Amino acid sequence: AAAPAAPAPLRSAPLEDIRGAGTWKSERVIASRQGPHLRLAGGGGGIINFCANNYLGLSSHPEVIRAAVEALEKFGAGLSSVRFICGTQSIHKDLEEKIARFHQREDAILYASCFDANAGIFEALLTPEDAVLSDELNHASIIDGIRLCKANKYRYKHMDMQDLEAKLQEAQKHRLRLVATDGAFSMDGDIAPLREICQLAQKYDALVFIDECHATGFLGPNGRGTDELLGVMDKVTIVNSTLGKALGGAAGGYTTGPKLLIDLLRQRSRPYLFSNSLPPAVVGCASKALDLLMESNAIAQSMAAKTQRFRSKMTAAGFTISGKDHPICPVMLGDARLASVMAEDMLNRGIYVIGFSYPVVPKGKARIRVQISAVHSDEDIDRCVEAFTEVGRKHGALP
Ligand code: PLP
Numbered sequence: 001a002a003a004p005a006a007p008a009p010l011r012s013a014p015l016e017d018i019r020g021a022g023t024w025k026s027e028r029v030i031a032s033r034q035g036p037h038l039r040l041a042g043g044g045g046g047i048i049n050f051c052a053n054n055y056l057g058l059s060s061h062p063e064v065i066r067a068a069v070e071a072l073e074k075f076g077a078g079l080s081s082v083r084f085i086c087g088t089q090s091i092h093k094d095l096e097e098k099i100a101r102f103h104q105r106e107d108a109i110l111y112a113s114c115f116d117a118n119a120g121i122f123e124a125l126l127t128p129e130d131a132v133l134s135d136e137l138n139h140a141s142i143i144d145g146i147r148l149c150k151a152n153k154y155r156y157k158h159m160d161m162q163d164l165e166a167k168l169q170e171a172q173k174h175r176l177r178l179v180a181t182d183g184a185f186s187m188d189g190d191i192a193p194l195r196e197i198c199q200l201a202q203k204y205d206a207l208v209f210i211d212e213c214h215a216t217g218f219l220g221p222n223g224r225g226t227d228e229l230l231g232v233m234d235k236v237t238i239v240n241s242t243l244g245k246a247l248g249g250a251a252g253g254y255t256t257g258p259k260l261l262i263d264l265l266r267q268r269s270r271p272y273l274f275s276n277s278l279p280p281a282v283v284g285c286a287s288k289a290l291d292l293l294m295e296s297n298a299i300a301q302s303m304a305a306k307t308q309r310f311r312s313k314m315t316a317a318g319f320t321i322s323g324k325d326h327p328i329c330p331v332m333l334g335d336a337r338l339a340s341v342m343a344e345d346m347l348n349r350g351i352y353v354i355g356f357s358y359p360v361v362p363k364g365k366a367r368i369r370v371q372i373s374a375v376h377s378d379e380d381i382d383r384c385v386e387a388f389t390e391v392g393r394k395h396g397a398l399p
Pocket of ligand 1: 112113114115116118139141182186211213214241242243244251252253
């Protein structure tokens, strides 16, 4: 029998609208492991990859892979259950304990993704008597999580402390205030002013929540994140982060913070209560990644040195790189078409980078985002800078 066709409204709009707006997202198929060098399906190998969140290169680390295989063999493929019915194994409890220790918090709770952790926390914690104050450029999953809760919503201008203070004053009438921000913002590579945010939170009796997806494992002297980098680990109450980026890259997310809050999430957080437990192999990957990071900060330091190499060479070549000291290095170009043709031409030269334009970033602020990893060699970085310089000259982005 023929497969059912799509319903009539889907046959034209909205897909045609998406194509017409030039915002169609296509996916390149990778035929190798994630890593600094890739083979694309149907194409040659030898592509140098600068667009994964594999900041520490742990996605294909041999010890991480071995830990996953061992967990798979010992604990099976999966639990066929949510956590509270028949889905908690000793490895889940061990990983939660390890995450809390890594972040120096009381407890932690695992989710299938950080998207789920963000979707679950606001509704579980906040009531209609409370208020949440959110940076306007927060990640989509924070925005969706906030939409799901019944608290009063305030949106402050990106990293604008005057605006946050004004909104905190307005929110004094509510029972509880929660300031929510990304620790590091993934489009600009900029870092939230957490010291100032925590000072304001103290002044106006608010809690601070940070999403550390682009910080955990590598920001701060020991890779604990933005709160360590800015010296406010004791002032940020709630940290959400992912196991799907620097911490092995498999999947999974978590909340870490006060034990009472984690207890509440286990009782009330819907993505936790109504979704399957993390598969053992995934738990094995993350657990080993954390072991490696707690043993030594050498990997994080090597990534920082490579980031510094890329940023300084690109700046010397005449490019503007947004953000500061972060492995997300947006090469600012302005024009959407320029970003798109340059990214295509970079791939022709074996360098895989992605152009971003409106509506993902504001109009007139198109860019190519480069992400540095600890497993890039100095030669990889230099080849990327050379290709940018050639392609930039060819398309008029450089004199
Ligand atoms: N928060 C931020 C800032 C992110 O960049 C992402 C991933 O893109 C997420 C949350 C979601 O993380 P996960 O992939 O674990 O669902």
